[in-house]
Amino acid sequence: MPEGPSKTAEYVATFRAVESARPPGERLFSDPYAACFLEGRLALGARLARNPLGQRLVCRYIDRNWPGSRPSAVIRTRLIDDSVTAAIEGGAEQLAILGAGYDTRALRLAAARGIPVFELDQPPTQERKKRKLIERDGELPSNVNYVPFDLLEEGVGAPLERAGFRTGLKSVYIWEGVLSYLTPEAVDQTLAWVTASGAAESRLIYTYVDVALLNEGGEDRPPWSAQVAKVGEPFRYGLDPAKMDEFLGSRGLREIRDQSTAEALARHPVPGGRNAPGFYRVAEAEVLPGR
Ligand SMILES: C[S@@+](CC[C@H](N)C(=O)[O-])C[C@H]1O[C@@H](n2cnc3c(N)ncnc32)[C@H](O)[C@@H]1O
Secondary structure, three states, rough: OOOOOOOHHHHHHHHHHHHOOOOOOOOOOOOHHHHHHOOHHHHHHHHOOOHHHHHHHHHHHHHHHHHOHHHHHEEEEEHHHHHHHHHHHHOOOOOEEEOOOOOOOOHHHHHHHHOEEEEEOOHHHHHHHHHHHHHHOOOOOEEEEEOOOOOOOOOHHHHHHOOOOOOOOOOOEEOOOHHHHHOOHOOOOHHHHHHOOOOOOOOOEEEEEHHHHHHHHHHHHHOOOOHHOOOOOOOOOOOOHHHHHHHHHOOOOEEEEEEEEEHHHHOOOOOOOOHOOOEEEEEEEEEOOOO
């Protein structure tokens, strides 16, 4: 784990800032906060992307160096935005974002602004996020509870309950871009907590890397795995989409959907998205009654 704020979280914020700079009728979402989390070359890239030529050059640069990562992050953001809104409109009363990084759904999504949101992350990333939001807006959103934690050390339950997360309510949980960095034990403990804390029909929305790719060696590894390893956040955990039913079922959950970002991009195209890899997946599961 890196000692300072997460660099991968800043990369995701960069991709969101670049997408948000596209014209309103074309972009898949608008995250007006994403740019405030960026510094140095990443901030410069986001600024350049505000004009059409800069947008093309910046996307080309990112896509050449990190093939597929930008369109994958963009489409996953849109899919998760839609799922979170649907879950809250379907009755979820609280939202927990595990490994929140620079996720700004608590501010961006109208549905999320109306319920308590619990954002969990390691302290360096969370403190930096709070500082940047205060620099931008002079205040923090009143519906957000910032919960410092380390999933590999304390786990998720105790810190969340201390922060006021209410067990037994219909809830929605986001686990975006985090599973790949965890251990099997931490994943199991978190899922056990999700099913113990959320009422039946609570939703867990998560992304994961197809384990087949992690098992490959050399050039078949995910194309951006070398970069995430270089910043101290290597991919080390994956799941098998063919065995997802069994994996979830034995943990008190039921699959709602599971698709690769490449499949989703075929329906919501973004420039440069045609070469997105099939190994990165966005999935949603529901807590079963009477676990
Ligand atoms: C790739 S970023 C994704 C951030 C955010 N979910 C998003 O999609 O914008 C991974 C996040 O997971 C967090 N993370 C990784 N390992 C963690 C751990 N052991 N405990 C808590 N957070 C962790 C990092 O701090 C970082 O914010």
